[in-house]
């Protein structure tokens with residue numbers, strides 16, 4: 001984000017979106033009371049958050065599955081640190097569903113006692129960068145930045161969510177403290193049914209075949225893009241302004257980074273990735289034809 005300044009708020013070494021937070025809430029994150037049946041989706045930005053909000057809404061709420069509900073996904077699975085709707089989390093009925101971009105060291109300490117469940121979604125960081133570039137320039141800043149400049153900011157961690165490498169490594173290296181399931185954006189993209197079943201199993205939810213089919217149909221990119229309860233177009237207008245061009249549901253593909261990065265940029269990225277992620281055990285998928 002341009003020079004980081006106006007848009008970023010740094011707290012305990014981590015960058016938040018300044019306009020979206022309540023500083024009192026952020027300073028007291030540690031003490032937020034966690035319930036046994038709380039569920040958190042945790043992501044670095046642009047890794048599939050809105051998709052998982054839709055999937056959880058569909059898995060938990062019959063009216064959302066049937067298309068008779070009126071609540072947007074952000075009202076059913078609200079952002080934890082960006083409480084746009086100013087919901088009273090303490091008064092929400094169980095099970096509470098949340099989504100967050102927080103790093104492992106800033107989440108409420110109750111989660112560290114394995115109370116609540118976490119689904120951590122990760123995506124190959126070149127596609128994260130490409131998605132973020134469009135979102136950063138079209139939605140958040142609404143100014144033109146070059147990809148080159150944005151890539152530098154991303155690699156320095158001077159963006160909302162801070163450094164991608166720190167986020168994923170922090171969560172993975174501390175996974176034994178949490179009740180956590182890691183899932184890959186690309187795995188959900190390639191095998192939606194298998195992914196829905198995996199999520200249901202982790203959350204202890206049993207859905208009929210018919211309901212699984214309904215979840216899958218409503219969670220495809222095409223259906224979400226035109227679904228006003230799931231596409232965030234309304235939120236963009238409210239939070240960022242009426243003239244914003246960008247969308248949360250942009251391309252939804254694997255390997256779009258190839259349309260953005262030059263050979264040199266790609267080589268530089270690979271070098272840094274290899275240095276930072278040496279010995280990191282999770283697999284990444286960089287191309288749509290890769291298994």
Ligand SMILES: Nc1ncnc2c1ncn2[C@@H]1O[C@H](COP(=O)(O)OS(=O)(=O)O)[C@@H](OP(=O)(O)O)[C@H]1O
Pocket residue numbers: 043044045046047048049050051127130131132134135189219220221222224248249250251252253256
């Ligand atoms: N159903 C479905 N299928 C495939 N891809 C999907 C889907 N829903 C969201 N997306 C893609 O997720 C990207 C946005 O990431 P986030 O939701 O994490 O963004 S944010 O952090 O909440 O701003 C963004 O990726 P890009 O298209 O590459 O920009 C979205 O298109």
